[in-house]
Amino acid sequence: MSGIYVHIPFCESKCLYCAFASFAGKNSEQKRYFEKLKQEILSSNFTFKVDSIFIGGGTPSSVDKNFIAEILSAIKSKFEVSDKAEITIEANPNSLDREKLEFYKSIGINRLSIGVQSLDNTVLKKLGRLHNHAQVFDALKEAKRAGFENINCDLLLGLENEKYNFLKKEVKLLKKYVTHFSCYMLQVEENTRLEKMVLDGSVKLPSDEKTIENYAKLTKFLQKNGFFQYEISNFAKKGYKCQHNLNYWRRGNYLGFGLGAHSFMDEKRWANGLTFEDYYKGRKSLEEKLTERQIVEEVIMLGLRCEEGFDKQNLLEKGYDIEKNQNFQELKKLQILFEDGGKIKINPAYYGASNLVIEKLI
Amino acid sequence: MLAPLNKGVMQAPLWFGARLPPKSQTQTAQKSKQNLAPRLILFYKDLLFDLFYAIIITMNRHDKIRNFCIVAHIDHGKSTLADRLIEKTGTLAKRDMQNQLLDSMELEREKGITIKLTPTRMLYNYEGQEYELNLIDTPGHVDFTYEVSRSLAACEGAILIVDASQGVEAQTLANAYLALDNNLEILPVINKIDLPSARPEEVKKEIEDVVGIPAMHAPCISAKDGTNIDQVLEMIVKEFPAPKGDENGKLKCLIFDSYYDNFKGAICLVRVFDGSVKVGDKIKMMQTDKTFDVTEVGIFVPNTKPVDVLRAGDVGYLASSIKTIQDVAVGDTITNALAPCLEALPGYKKVQPVVFCGIFPVDGAKYQELKDALEKLKLNDASLQYEPEVSQALGFGFRCGFLGLLHLEIISERIEREFNLDIITTAPGVYYLVHKTNGEVLKLSNPSSLPSPVEIDYIEEPYVKASIFAPPEYVGAIMELCQDKRGIYKDLTYLEEKRVRVDYKLPLGEIIYDFFDSLKSRTKGYASFDYEMAGFERSDLVRVDILLNGEKCDALSIIVHKDKAYARGRALTEKLKKIIPRQLFEVPIQAAIGNKIIARETVSAMRKDVLAKCYGGDITRKRKLLEKQKEGKKRMRKIGSVEIPSEAFMSILKLDDGDK
CATH class of the missing domain: 3.20.20.70 (Aldolase class I)
Known part of the structure; x- marks a missing residue:
């Protein structure tokens, strides 16, 4: 998409x-x-x-x-x-x-x-x-x-x-x-x-x-x-x-047009200037090529915002084995995270504390 | 902010026991070597002058020297007067003074302490005669009483500054007594007469009544605006005795201070009492029995200036490639190794730390950096002690010993500022003598190394003799505080109508807990306080442990008197509840003596978070926020599954007003 x-x-x-x-x-x-x-x-x-x-x-x-x-x-x-x-x-x-x-x-x-x-x-x-x-x-x-x-x-x-x-x-x-x-x-x-x-x-x-x-x-x-x-x-x-x-949230590609608009294509993120002048002159307010680590962070962070969670296998393909993460095991034990058909999801009761959960995984 | 230590032009403004070497003049002198002819002329001119000067000096050397120090209660104007004397005698130009003053004020404002300077030789012309005035500065805090006493021992006279509106305070008296103990001539000086609230005549009488020295002719000055500084200089010459001593006798030389120089090694700041010392002499430290070859002797003008010889009566420095400051014990006597004197100068004491705490790097990976920092600090500070300590909660760190709380604070701040290390300091404590049932006596300061109660016969803790000065209306509050701190009442003296002295014997452990703050708040800041160590006493002490989510956190344990255990346990759990952030699960905080829980609080589980809009695909911002949040957690320590912030470990010391 x-x-x-x-x-x-x-x-x-x-x-x-x-x-x-x-x-x-x-x-x-x-x-x-x-x-x-x-x-x-x-x-x-x-x-x-x-x-x-x-x-x-x-x-x-x-x-x-x-x-x-x-x-x-x-x-x-x-x-x-x-x-x-x-x-x-x-x-x-x-x-x-x-x-x-x-x-x-x-x-x-x-x-x-x-x-x-x-x-x-x-x-x-x-x-x-x-x-x-x-x-x-x-x-x-x-x-x-x-x-x-x-x-x-x-x-x-x-x-x-x-x-x-x-x-x-x-x-x-x-x-x-x-x-x-x-x-x-x-x-x-x-x-x-x-x-x-x-x-x-x-x-x-x-x-x-x-x-x-x-x-x-x-x-x-x-x-x-x-x-x-x-x-x-x-x-x-x-x-x-x-x-x-x-x-x-699924990290699909998108282009943003206009002042301050964000784009994401092929693991690169950038954003246009935040003032009319900067925008007209084509200045960017952000340009970054995501590192492997940042990609993993994003998959977890964005996945856990959603009911559908993130794909464990997908993460493994990106070189990150979440099963080895001590905090992940702890959160699973506390039933804050759970697995559902290969997807890692957050217990809806903890949506409110999602930042805290995510932070422990990245 | 701490001012950079080497900024002062006149003299590095220095923390006690941690000084930087003054600038060397030899280095600058070596720079101009190009043209030989004029230099030769100058050389002969210098030689003639030196010869002439040497003759004059040897004729009546002693008579023209005055060695003195300035003592005062905190903030009564010691540094300002020192600056003024240096300026007035033309030792430094006014322009050069500026930095010094600013630096010292910045430091003083921050810590409320007076900086110690290296000694300064000033030349002062009085009635056509040139006098050499050696000012030896002293640190103005109870932590450094021994160092003060050694500086005093190097002098014949002491200027006792008293604030014209505040009058005699605890440290005025403590310092005056120290000076009297060292048989010094005391010259009282009333300072800050420019203040509208100044009451110089009353203060003079107070000095006579309370300190017991004549004060009617004390100069009334304002060190701030320079009023009557000449009178002080005159009186230094007239009132203070010239040094005695036999220049041809056997070398007897007092080390009253030291610092470490990267090129010359440990430098001794000395007062020569008998004999003389010059480059090439073989000297011996009488306490350590170590010998060294003198590589340089010199004076402070105020930067270091090498001279040929230091003679009886002189104040100066001595370098002899001493590798560690530990070999230069303040109070030790230096003599000539080949022709030693029979008896060392009196008053030497081995400096013992009395306050202890654990210091750990916030980032566990920085253990080595912390070690390096402590090593570097120790180079200049013989009284700092440390040994490795391992804590379950905090990992690898050091158990450090200090002369007092201020010393502790200075060292931990220097580690953070000068070495750019984030550290966790555990609650300061004293050391205890633990008598075990098997007859063994342990000396320990770390609560977690206390043996189990069944093995303990009894425990002794250090006491101090404390005197508190305050207006009479606060006597009730002071006594209540001292009783509350397990004090033993000793004496109550009405010094004059508006001034009372209260003497108590108090456990040192209570003093380093929150005594200063409590005293200040109960007396609206009108009380002043001084103490000295007074041996050990048997006490009914227990260890209170803190459990987080059922797991003991060793770094939070404290040793406390049995009667106070419940209150302290409660205060601690309440405080920790405020500091420990909410986690994903409920966290019980318990205080326990052995297996008995004496207090409990609960940090409820965290369910809140901000559901911010992930707007317009700005994922970066969200990710950065989380990364920042994560970074912030690096300062946290994990006890079991509970994350606790570094501040928690210090919180044991300071309970805010609401907790009292």
């Missing part, structure tokens, strides 16, 4: 917690940016059959829809895109309307990933999100009407005054519209406005213990409602796993 990621670094406003490569108030830059983006796609040195395209950001739904169309056609003219390819666009509820949704559908986009985050208007406002509860459902209804089957909602955990019952209610309200949930924990990143607010006490976040407790309960609730946990943060109805993300 191979994928293409396209980064749209524009937002109507910057959310408090955001540390991603995205910019608000840079609309004047858009024309030039999309021009350069097209050039980058068309001049790519790679050719392969594309199984998934992910248009992420930023807020791709906030820019002129014709830019999106141009980018998609550029990809299609340069690469062979499979008929069944999953083509996702990220969107915010407030920037989706009937016309835009129908347009997206018409140009071949078949999956929406909507940044809902929460249905609590107070929290949304505090986080700097521009939408409210009602807009979420307006957008979802319009999406359905436009013919979108495959819809993901991003939800944030660990927000101020979080109550499990409210999370449960959110899922209950959303589940009939969506096929997929991504549940992330709010992370206080350095140099964000959120970090300042946490430090000065104007935002009080729940303890990690509380958040993990809510996460564990929510996980169960989602499964009960037919959303299968196929990765630490991702839940899908049968047949609706996100192919694009699975490709990341």
Whole structure:
């Protein structure tokens, strides 16, 4: 499998917690940016059959829809895109309307990933999100009407005054519209406005213990409602796993286009520059050829994020015999890890402590 | 930060017992050899001058020499006055002083201790006569009392600095007594009169009342801004006796300090009492009975300057290709091997470490580097002792002995800073005399080597005589603390209206635990404290072991008084609970005496982690975060399956306020 990621670094406003490569108030830059983006796609040195395209950001739904169309056609003219390819666009509820949704559908986009985050208007406002509860459902209804089957909602955990019952209610309200949930924990990143607010006490976040407790309960609730946990943060109805993300975790090839976008081809990872200037000049923010050790680390790290685990034999072929790892044996004995048809998997009860488990194996 | 040791222009600012050699002037002199003619003229001119100088000097040598030191309580201004004297006598230009001052202040601020300098010879013109003033500096901490006493023994006079607002403190008195013991003339000097809170007249009276020496004519100075420094210089000349001694007698020379020079070997800092010594002489160390050939003698101006001969009354240095500092015992007497004196100078003591701890490399692979570091430090520090130690928990390391806690702290910091090694130090302890039922007596400091209780008849632990000075309102708090620390009350003296001296006999083990911090907090920092060793006493001591997940961690064991075992066990388990990170499983932390569990805490299992978005295929970031997390764990030690951070081993010593 191979994928293409396209980064749209524009937002109507910057959310408090955001540390991603995205910019608000840079609309004047858009024309030039999309021009350069097209050039980058068309001049790519790679050719392969594309199984998934992910248009992420930023807020791709906030820019002129014709830019999106141009980018998609550029990809299609340069690469062979499979008929069944999953083509996702990220969107915010407030920037989706009937016309835009129908347009997206018409140009071949078949999956929406909507940044809902929460249905609590107070929290949304505090986080700097521009939408409210009602807009979420307006957008979802319009999406359905436009013919979108495959819809993901991003939800944030660990927000101020979080109550499990409210999370449960959110899922209950959303589940009939969506096929997929991504549940992330709010992370206080350095140099964000959120970090300042946490430090000065104007935002009080729940303890990690509380958040993990809510996460564990929510996980169960989602499964009960037919959303299968196929990765630490991702839940899908049968047949609706996100192919694009699975490709990341399975270490398939992918190309990233646009500011800050990451690529992975033949055990090489690289990323574009993180400012407009760096990106336009073709400067990279990362370039690395993975060492054997790093490859093994990645197989373990990415495999254990997923329900499907990692392949023991595959690792052995890469020169690493995990059976010889003392910690592996210990973790197996503690029933934190288990083996299932040649695959090493993590006990779902320990998803929350996955970093600690992974770290012991690498 | 520790300042680099060789930065000072005047003199390397030095840690006690760990000094770098002063710069040699001979090296610079050798550089200009190109033009011979002018050099010859200069040579004869120098020769004439030297001859003339030699005649003058021999005529009334003794009369024009003053050997003195400066003693004070910590922070009363010892180094500042030393700097000022050096500056005032023109020994160093003001410009060159700057570095010295800055360095010393930086060090002092950090550790709250005074730096010891190598001795300095200053020339001072008084009423048309040139005097040679030799200032011998002394370390200002109780850990180094013996070294201080040997430096004092090299002098005829001592300047006793007292802070004009703080008055007499514990170390003022301890140092004054040391000076009196060595029959020195004491010149009190009231410092810091520039402070608004200065009360010089009261302090003078305090000195008379408490120390018992006349102080009415003590100079009132400000070493900081240079006020009345001339008075001090004048009084050094007038008040301090000139050295006595027979220049033609048999050589009798006191080693009051030493340092190691990579080229010249161990250098003795000496005061000549009788006779003279010159290059080529065969000398003998009277304690070790070893003989050496003198390769260089010289004085400090303040860098080393070779001279032809050191005579009775002189202070200087002596090199004789001595390979190890261990052969240069501070307090030992040097005599001429061919014509030895009959009796050594009094006061020699073999320096014994009193505080011990284990030092281990955080990264077990760096054992050899740690060994090299200790070897290098020992070159300059005869009092540092170490021997290999193996701990189940910490692997290979060393059991080290120190003169006190400060000494321990200095050494461990130097290992980390100068040798760039991360180390784990285990809780400091004292050494015990363990009397076994079979009559054998063990001397041990490592709790894990304590025999089983059935084999022990009784244990003795070291005690100290402690005196604490404080305003009277804190007497209650001080006595309560001393009682709590198993102290034996000795005396209570009202020195004056606002000052009390409390004397206790205390177990040293309690003092190195958290006595200083407790005293400071209970007296709001108003108390000062000094102690001296006072032999061994029988005590009811037990070993408290710590079990993590049921496994004993040898490096966390402590020896403690039976009455305190429960409280310490509880405090320890509570502290460890805070320090040990949550693991994938529950970790019980237990304190036990033998098989009996006396305290228990539990670190609950870890279930939390951040489910961060693996965004846009940025796998690298995720991998790097994990690698970093993994790297951080390298500082952890594994006890069975439990990972514990290095800090845990030190935590035994310091319990924060909430724990008390």
